[in-house]
Amino acid sequence: MSETGPDTEARRIATQARDRARFEEEALSLADQVYRVARRLVGSREEAEDLVQETYARAFRSWSSYTPGTNMRAWLLRILTNLNVDRGRKIQRTPQTQPLEESDYYLANKMASAGGEEVLEADDVVERLSQDSVVKALSEIPPQFRDVVVLVDIGDFTYADAAQILDVPIGTVMSRLHRGRRALKQHLAEEALT
């Protein structure tokens, strides 16, 4: 070891500690956004809390594998969605059926018809839905479709980010997103009609 060895080592440790602290600060500043997505991917608040804690535990342990300057929110969500799959969400009561393929206009018209009128205004339609109808509808669509809808429409991720998070091609994200949105609307339309 050279004369400057200990000094260099001390500097290296100090730099690493600083980088780590910065990483942790940035990760924690995203917690609310991470929770928002987690909450809609799982069935209960408790599960979401557990999942977010597990995600941060894993993220903090493996902080050195994060590349500074890349999208940390997507990096955290990738950990989270992997953990969620590992937790065996198959046991969730979500049916594994494929969503029906009704068209966008058909579903809009169906929702509008709930009021027995031709006028199609979103305010009139959503007035007929209960407060938790979206949450309920989301929980009823198959997980592979729901994941994409939650990431893109609630988490504000781009198609590319969602593809990276879920480790699927971008085309798969797009087709699942379109089908997931339709499935969601199908549920909302049914609720508006009842």
Next chain:
Amino acid sequence: MSGDPCDRCEELLQDFLDRTLTDVEWQEAEGHLAGCDYCARRYRFEESLRKYVRTSAVERMPPGLMAKLDELRGLDATA
């Protein structure tokens, strides 16, 4: 694309709102929407519905979770 221009407009709806249409498709949709009240209403409806979905589905982090996450700082990679 042949057939009903409203069908074509419906096809472009999701990508229009996602802002992923090409310039040519964008002009195609805009051109049709300017003169078609039927499609314009359905586009507006879809846009409002998306906002409704987003606002209804968002739930804030429970109090106390942040403190729990903060306690995880400094976790050892080998732990």
